[in-house]
Amino acid sequence: MVAHRSAKYFIPMLHTRLTYSRPVFAISRQYTTTKTTIFREIPEDAPLRDVRENLRQLGGGSVELTMNHRTSIAYILLNNPSKKNSFSGKMMAELADIVDALEKHVCDSEGVDGTTPEGVKAVVKTKEQEDIRGVILHGASETFCAGFDLSVARSHMLSKAGGQQMSRLMHNTFTRFHNLPLVSVAAVEGYAIGGGAEATTACDFRVLHRDALVRFVHANMGIVPGWGGANRLTRLVGRRNALRLLGTTEILSAEQALEIGFADEIASEDESALASSEIFLSRFIFEDPESALPYLKQHSSGGLNSTTEDASSPPPPMHAPESLRGLKQCVIATDLEGAKGLAEERRVFVSLWGGPANLAAVSRPPSKSKHRKK
Numbered sequence: 001m002v003a004h005r006s007a008k009y010f011i012p013m014l015h016t017r018l019t020y021s022r023p024v025f026a027i028s029r030q031y032t033t034t035k036t037t038i039f040r041e042i043p044e045d046a047p048l049r050d051v052r053e054n055l056r057q058l059g060g061g062s063v064e065l066t067m068n069h070r071t072s073i074a075y076i077l078l079n080n081p082s083k084k085n086s087f088s089g090k091m092m093a094e095l096a097d098i099v100d101a102l103e104k105h106v107c108d109s110e111g112v113d114g115t116t117p118e119g120v121k122a123v124v125k126t127k128e129q130e131d132i133r134g135v136i137l138h139g140a141s142e143t144f145c146a147g148f149d150l151s152v153a154r155s156h157m158l159s160k161a162g163g164q165q166m167s168r169l170m171h172n173t174f175t176r177f178h179n180l181p182l183v184s185v186a187a188v189e190g191y192a193i194g195g196g197a198e199a200t201t202a203c204d205f206r207v208l209h210r211d212a213l214v215r216f217v218h219a220n221m222g223i224v225p226g227w228g229g230a231n232r233l234t235r236l237v238g239r240r241n242a243l244r245l246l247g248t249t250e251i252l253s254a255e256q257a258l259e260i261g262f263a264d265e266i267a268s269e270d271e272s273a274l275a276s277s278e279i280f281l282s283r284f285i286f287e288d289p290e291s292a293l294p295y296l297k298q299h300s301s302g303g304l305n306s307t308t309e310d311a312s313s314p315p316p317p318m319h320a321p322e323s324l325r326g327l328k329q330c331v332i333a334t335d336l337e338g339a340k341g342l343a344e345e346r347r348v349f350v351s352l353w354g355g356p357a358n359l360a361a362v363s364r365p366p367s368k369s370k371h372r373k374k
């Protein structure tokens with residue numbers, strides 16, 4: 001039965017007044033829109049690839065990956081500014097594509113299963129200096145993300161099957177992203193609302209602009225987080241704070257976010273969250289972040305592909321990518337039950353001991369000066 005959007009199909013129990021007071025009218029199963037796009041409802045257990053392709057046809061905007069090989073930082077840009085970078089179905093599919101690409105770049109692509117800590121086997125595959133060590137998730141036009149694109153929801157995805165598909169794909173994508181053996185930072189400007197707030201929890205760290213606002217609005221919509229955000233938020237800030245943020249839907253300022261441990265840093269007065277995130281990441285990347293700052297500023301292009309060879313300034317010494325990736329693997333392996341986590345840590349250690357970076361470090365003469373606190 002093909003229903004057309006109109007008030008007479010409005011089903012009171014699904015009517016919800018959204019945070020920007022746009023009523024959402026429910027329509028029934030098969031959808032057509034003015035663009036005669038048919039959103040196919042597919043079986044619950046359909047391959048995730050089918051779900052991704054089904055969603056790809058919905059809505060606009062884009063998610064863009066760029067890699068800066070000079071600074072070893074990758075950037076994922078949520079780009080849907082006319083809708084506050086909210087996620088359309090197309091953007092959900094593109095984010096999944098990008099996580100595929102990053103997994104291939106940093107993991108042994110033979111059978112990587114990024115949804116489980118055991119499934120993530122980091123490798124160093126390209127020349128050390130080119131290897132990506134960190135990734136920043138950020139939004140266009142000075143805002144982070146307003147969650148799910150509600151115009152897509154209204155037009156195509158208010159059925160149980162639509163919600164199930166969308167949630168299944170986003171759970172998979174954000175779990176794989178969270179498990180990537182890269183150090184990830186959410187650079188939050190403006191708003192991170194609903195699924196946008198959930199997206200920040202999929203990163204290892206959060207750097208907020210001093211005016212940024214974070215809000216888990218799901219309770220106002222008669223639901224709970226649909227992208228894994230409640231689970232990750234609870235691990236981040238503890239049960240008490242998580243339940244308060246989710247249950248009251250209170251707006252979290254940058255200061256409050258820092259106070260409860262949700263945010264790791266607030267951008268300094270005259271700095272964007274993106275620039276502050278690059279400096280934050282540089283502490284993981286460069287052996288001496290302070291002295292690497294001029295190089296970082298010269299080459300960090302906010303996500304433009306910067307592979308221009310600049311002979312005048314070879315990159316400052318960086319931590320071996322395999323060591324950083326191994327450390328991330330050890331941390332996510334703590335999700336494994338019992339002794340499995342320790343076993344994974346030992347496996348990573350053995351895989352690195354005696355490797356090129358370890359041999360180079362061991363052969364360096366010890367020097368107490370390098371342990372002086374700056």
Ligand SMILES: CC[C@H](C(=O)O)C(=O)SCCNC(=O)CCNC(=O)[C@H](O)C(C)(C)COP(=O)(O)OP(=O)(O)OC[C@H]1O[C@@H](n2cnc3c(N)ncnc32)[C@H](O)[C@@H]1OP(=O)(O)O
Binds near residue numbers: 148225
């Ligand atoms: C699991 C995911 C979860 C779920 O599915 O339950 C969700 O994420 S549901 C979505 C939750 N997000 C929201 O409720 C945020 C709604 N938006 C707002 O509260 C405001 O737009 C805000 C605070 C983000 C920005 O307010 P501001 O006054 O600065 O701008 P406008 O409200 O005028 O918005 C500008 C422009 O963007 C469109 N917009 C904003 N958010 C969304 C969205 N989530 N989906 C689609 N479109 C969105 C808004 O309609 C305006 O467009 P215009 O054509 O100019 O009216």
